[in-house]
Amino acid sequence: MDTKKSNTGWSDQELEASVDGYLKMLKLVSLGQSLNKKAEHEVLREGALSTRSLASVDYRMRNISAVFEILNQTPIAGYTAAKNVGSGVVSRISRMLAQRGIVASQDNAPTFDDELLERRAAKLQSKPIKTKPEGIAAPQQVSTTSTSYVRDPEVRAWVRQQAAGICEGCSLRAPFNLDNGQPFLEVHHVKHLAQKGSDRITNAVALCPNCHQRCHRSSDRDEFTAGLYSKISRLIQE
Numbered sequence: 001m002d003t004k005k006s007n008t009g010w011s012d013q014e015l016e017a018s019v020d021g022y023l024k025m026l027k028l029v030s031l032g033q034s035l036n037k038k039a040e041h042e043v044l045r046e047g048a049l050s051t052r053s054l055a056s057v058d059y060r061m062r063n064i065s066a067v068f069e070i071l072n073q074t075p076i077a078g079y080t081a082a083k084n085v086g087s088g089v090v091s092r093i094s095r096m097l098a099q100r101g102i103v104a105s106q107d108n109a110p111t112f113d114d115e116l117l118e119r120r121a122a123k124l125q126s127k128p129i130k131t132k133p134e135g136i137a138a139p140q141q142v143s144t145t146s147t148s149y150v151r152d153p154e155v156r157a158w159v160r161q162q163a164a165g166i167c168e169g170c171s172l173r174a175p176f177n178l179d180n181g182q183p184f185l186e187v188h189h190v191k192h193l194a195q196k197g198s199d200r201i202t203n204a205v206a207l208c209p210n211c212h213q214r215c216h217r218s219s220d221r222d223e224f225t226a227g228l229y230s231k232i233s234r235l236i237q238e
């Protein structure tokens, strides 16, 4: 084999062997065992990586560390993430990691932390959400200094995306835009979470602050809420 090709044109089989080798080492490290990289590389070179140099195997491991970082996962400390890894290699390695259960740390993971929820929702909202989120039928109650509920950032993001900057209560434009350019609308649970309402798109609306406060505090809040149910077809009475 042409030696100049020793670091290009890796076959799926070679890449998979590298990924498996990496995950094996990751496991050793997580179990607190010391890592002999060279010995591990030699094992790989006795198998699928027989045409690759030690340096080339090491570089491939550093590619995998780079993909770990992209996925917000902690790589093996001994392999500094390689810079400027080609997108083709990144997507092949990502796919192989996903097949082995290593996926991007979840922006859509439910959380009770308001700030985190908002950050995740804002991030999700910046790209079209293609499928209606499942949401959480019975949000788990969490005791902090104040009572809060675990909510799904994707539900929040989807509902705001549907509203597209128009309050679903009064049909007026959101009163202002945030620094990130997104229109300011608050997501309200029509049947309140405290009343055991669900965190689903069938129970959530995007409202301007006036309409939101009206739902909670106004003397006509029951009539106003009834109006939301008749106006917004996706809502389901709980």
Ligand SMILES: [Zn+2]
Pocket: 167, 168, 169, 170, 171, 172, 207, 208, 209, 210, 211, 212
């Ligand atoms: Zn409104």
Ligand SMILES: [Zn+2]
Pocket: 187, 188, 189, 212, 215, 216
């Ligand atoms: Zn509310």
